[in-house]
Amino acid sequence: MSARQIHNLEAREVHALLGSRPEGLTDAEAARRLAELGPNTLAPPPRLRWLRILGKHVANLFSLLLWVAAALCTVADRMQPGEGMGLLGLALAAVALLNVAFSFGQEMRAERAMKALTRLLPARITVRRAGLEREVETTTLVPGDVVVLEEGDRIPCDLRLVEAVDLLVNNAPLTGESRHVSLHGDPVPGGRLRESLNLAFAGCAVLRGSGVGVAHATGARTEFGKLAELSVHVRRPPTPLEHEVRRTVRVLTAVAVTMGLLFFAYGVMSGRPIWVNVVFMLGIIVANVPEGLLPTLTLALARGSVRLARRRVLVKSLSAVEALGAVDVICTDKTGTLTRGELEVTLVADAHDGEPLADASARALLEAVVAASEIHGRPGAFTGDPLDVAAANALGRLGGDPGAVAATIVRRLAFDARRRRAAGVAVRDGAPRFAIKGAWEVVRPHVTRVAGRGGETPADATGIAAADATVHRLASRGLRVIAVAERVLTGDEITAPEPTLETDLVLLGFVCCEDPLRERVPDALARCHEAGIRVLLVTGDHPDTARAIAERAGILAATAPSDAVLTGDELEATAEHEVADRLRGGACVFARTTPEQKLKIVGALKHMGLVVAMTGDGVNDAPALRAADVGVAMGVQGTDVAREAAQIVLLDDDFASIVAGVEEGRAVFANVQKFTSYVLASNVPEIVPFLAYVTFPVPLALTVVQILSIDLGTDLLPAIGLGEEPPDAETMRTPPRGRRTRLLSASLMLRSYLVLGVLEAAWAMLTFFLYLDAGGWRWAHGTDVDAVLLRGATGLTLVAVVFTQVANLVGRRTETASGLDRGLARNPLLLLGIALELAFAVAVVYWPPLNRLLGTAPVPAGWVAFAALGAPVFFVVDVARKRLVRRRVG
Numbered sequence: 001m002s003a004r005q006i007h008n009l010e011a012r013e014v015h016a017l018l019g020s021r022p023e024g025l026t027d028a029e030a031a032r033r034l035a036e037l038g039p040n041t042l043a044p045p046p047r048l049r050w051l052r053i054l055g056k057h058v059a060n061l062f063s064l065l066l067w068v069a070a071a072l073c074t075v076a077d078r079m080q081p082g083e084g085m086g087l088l089g090l091a092l093a094a095v096a097l098l099n100v101a102f103s104f105g106q107e108m109r110a111e112r113a114m115k116a117l118t119r120l121l122p123a124r125i126t127v128r129r130a131g132l133e134r135e136v137e138t139t140t141l142v143p144g145d146v147v148v149l150e151e152g153d154r155i156p157c158d159l160r161l162v163e164a165v166d167l168l169v170n171n172a173p174l175t176g177e178s179r180h181v182s183l184h185g186d187p188v189p190g191g192r193l194r195e196s197l198n199l200a201f202a203g204c205a206v207l208r209g210s211g212v213g214v215a216h217a218t219g220a221r222t223e224f225g226k227l228a229e230l231s232v233h234v235r236r237p238p239t240p241l242e243h244e245v246r247r248t249v250r251v252l253t254a255v256a257v258t259m260g261l262l263f264f265a266y267g268v269m270s271g272r273p274i275w276v277n278v279v280f281m282l283g284i285i286v287a288n289v290p291e292g293l294l295p296t297l298t299l300a301l302a303r304g305s306v307r308l309a310r311r312r313v314l315v316k317s318l319s320a321v322e323a324l325g326a327v328d329v330i331c332t333d334k335t336g337t338l339t340r341g342e343l344e345v346t347l348v349a350d351a352h353d354g355e356p357l358a359d360a361s362a363r364a365l366l367e368a369v370v371a372a373s374e375i376h377g378r379p380g381a382f383t384g385d386p387l388d389v390a391a392a393n394a395l396g397r398l399g400g401d402p403g404a405v406a407a408t409i410v411r412r413l414a415f416d417a418r419r420r421r422a423a424g425v426a427v428r429d430g431a432p433r434f435a436i437k438g439a440w441e442v443v444r445p446h447v448t449r450v451a452g453r454g455g456e457t458p459a460d461a462t463g464i465a466a467a468d469a470t471v472h473r474l475a476s477r478g479l480r481v482i483a484v485a486e487r488v489l490t491g492d493e494i495t496a497p498e499p500t501l502e503t504d505l506v507l508l509g510f511v512c513c514e515d516p517l518r519e520r521v522p523d524a525l526a527r528c529h530e531a532g533i534r535v536l537l538v539t540g541d542h543p544d545t546a547r548a549i550a551e552r553a554g555i556l557a558a559t560a561p562s563d564a565v566l567t568g569d570e571l572e573a574t575a576e577h578e579v580a581d582r583l584r585g586g587a588c589v590f591a592r593t594t595p596e597q598k599l600k601i602v603g604a605l606k607h608m609g610l611v612v613a614m615t616g617d618g619v620n621d622a623p624a625l626r627a628a629d630v631g632v633a634m635g636v637q638g639t640d641v642a643r644e645a646a647q648i649v650l651l652d653d654d655f656a657s658i659v660a661g662v663e664e665g666r667a668v669f670a671n672v673q674k675f676t677s678y679v680l681a682s683n684v685p686e687i688v689p690f691l692a693y694v695t696f697p698v699p700l701a702l703t704v705v706q707i708l709s710i711d712l713g714t715d716l717l718p719a720i721g722l723g724e725e726p727p728d729a730e731t732m733r734t735p736p737r738g739r740r741t742r743l744l745s746a747s748l749m750l751r752s753y754l755v756l757g758v759l760e761a762a763w764a765m766l767t768f769f770l771y772l773d774a775g776g777w778r779w780a781h782g783t784d785v786d787a788v789l790l791r792g793a794t795g796l797t798l799v800a801v802v803f804t805q806v807a808n809l810v811g812r813r814t815e816t817a818s819g820l821d822r823g824l825a826r827n828p829l830l831l832l833g834i835a836l837e838l839a840f841a842v843a844v845v846y847w848p849p850l851n852r853l854l855g856t857a858p859v860p861a862g863w864v865a866f867a868a869l870g871a872p873v874f875f876v877v878d879v880a881r882k883r884l885v886r887r888r889v890g
Helices: 003-008 011-017 027-037 049-058 061-079 085-117 223-232 240-269 274-287 293-310 319-325 359-371 386-397 402-407 440-446 461-475 521-530 543-553 568-572 576-584 595-607 619-627 640-645 655-695 704-714 716-723 746-774 787-811 828-846 848-854 861-868 870-889
Strands: 124-129 132-137 146-149 158-170 181-183 205-217 313-315 329-332 344-349 409-416 421-428 431-438 447-450 480-488 505-514 534-538 565-567 589-591 612-616 630-634 648-650
Touching (some): 085 293, 146 158, 240 319, 293 313, 293 319, 293 655, 344 386, 359 386, 359 421, 359 431, 440 480, 447 461, 461 480, 543 589, 595 619, 612 619, 619 630, 655 704, 655 746, 655 787, 704 716, 704 787, 716 787, 787 828, 861 870
Parallel strands (some): 329 612
Antiparallel strands (some): 124 132, 124 146, 344 505
8 A cells, every 4th residue: 555545544554554553663673764765854965066056157158258268368379479468368367267256156155145044854853762752863764653743843754643632734835825734643535645634744834732643754755855856857947147148158259250250361361471360360359358248247246136135135146136137927925925924813803794893892802712722922922823823912912911811711622623613611700601713614503692782682594694794705805714602601511511512602703814915015016017027926825815815915906807816726727838828818816736837837937938936935836946037935934945946035035025136136137238338349449459450551559468457457347336326217117128138239239339339449549640640650651660659659549448438437327318417426336437447547658667567658648638538529429329319219
């Protein structure tokens, strides 16, 4: 007989099947089984994980481009020493290594933060071994072990219960359902294993009561372990940014190689020696590599992750920062994400009309609830059944004393899962009172009178019908409705049988509980709608509960048709493309879903071409978290498996934090485009001197070392400053950019290379030739030029590039206005970058150490002022271009 049928067996059959007995295994038996089956742990994380993370950064496409460029520089230096190519190769290799070190360090910090969040299965648990109860390490549990559960325990393995006393567990980590489950030890005739009420599952928590169970599955064989294993086999797709970075590298490589080959062919046709042409081909290729782009991109993502951490969002993978900003759809769980994850009494209702009771009547009703409960602790820190705790806290808010009421209880009748009610006898107001709480349909037959504002009325057909209508109305709002009734006893009735006590009851009213929405959720949902992001509720809860929460949160309109809600059974019978059709038709709530069905939802959304974020906290969420473009796990209530599968962890479990992440991610992508355009523009004035030198008999306007001072010197901090630009007011008012939006779009490349870059190159080369002409050089002299004059000219060319880059930096802040209108003071790092560029421009011609390092020489101040004129010229032309584009678009 298989373990899947174990819930159908009697206790003695369970022991026989598992080779156990009520007094438990002997130590020798447990040791043999442990050696045979292995420890009660999930599969350990991959060994040498740090090495895999390191390898990922060493071998990413952008890093590979830098490694190849460094190798080409080394080859060029061997072929023609003294051109600075060797130094450039070393610099490129250093940039690649620093970027690897930074990225690796950032992800390892996230790994350490994840370990700090780890809350695995309990370290120790009580078992019976050879008739004696003792604590053992949970890793040593084996099938057949008899495990003793108490309130507060986290269940260490899958157990078939054989004894249970008022046992209430939270199965949400496994099933995703927020309702707590009352378990028993009797056989269950049929039904699904995971829904059986005599099974306790690994990873779930005991909220109340006690029980004894026989371990029937441990480690990876538990339901918890099977879901964890399923998540391992689901491959995480590359993020949109990873796609775009790969494409950007391919485009830039194609541009660089094409230009290099073209001018190599030109050199061969013009009769230059082969080795000279090879060196210049390599120089042109390397000059096209934006060396500063990769570290700037990494720093921008890292800074974004730091800003998100301040907003209680932990980023495990740097590219996930931007991926969150690309999402079209957020699939969110309910419990603990949209809601607070705790029950709260939100209404104490009159049975006749459902209106709130007066404080005195509400206090009396809540005292009856506490009398029928079992709570421990003190105000604000009660423990027990979440409903009982919620009622005690509500009584305290109304000025009552839950502890005093609990002290008057003389008899408890524990909650019975089959009878769906609990009761107690307490001496209050000088008389013993029997109080009962439970589902209205089980309390209803025992009620003879109904309390109300006008006193007690008979529980006749009219009174019962009014109460029925009240319950239906309250339940349709997603409230959990509990009926409360009581009667005064005589002294000898205190010990009477329960059926005797449950007669002639007065219905006091209804206690209405709910897991309330988090305060920031409605506003966060409104921001999502404004930003064009669709939000779907995917939960294990009942469809009515799911719909009510979706309506209150703003996910679903109250007038939405019933087919806007899909159940797990409907999903099971629906193909993925049909799910996509339902989604297009407006379905936005999915209830009673399984892990496989969540994967189907993610697959359908991706089939529609959408970028998907999935939230979750349970092990049942892990496969979908890994399959989504962005997996978002809960840091407080989430399981380790969910946090491991996700790329982002919410440290406060609040949906509003996801929306903050979306805003940050959108800002990051916009900023990446800004500094990419900024960096690429400076490539053109770096390449043109090489092209002019190869094509015409003119001196080289910029040396390799001078180019390096731009790419890894003056451009770096300003580019990082652009990466720090705060989101503008329109960031969350525009629709998601979609998968087809390119980081390196055709318009960005044309603008950077053919407009901004050409403008910079024109001013730099004009400055270079005017200064040479003033110094006596003529076109007929070719490459024959005085060394001091040439050093001054190249230094002045470098200064011209730097000044035009200052104007370019300001202009790239926005493509619709000047850039100054945003206020430079809003971005201190940008101001620091501009100050660095201006200081460098002066130092490059007047500071002797920099003269020697870069091969420059002092020039008259008037020429520096002329080079500086490039900044206003560039700025005016750029603003005019923007206005022309805006006029055409408008």
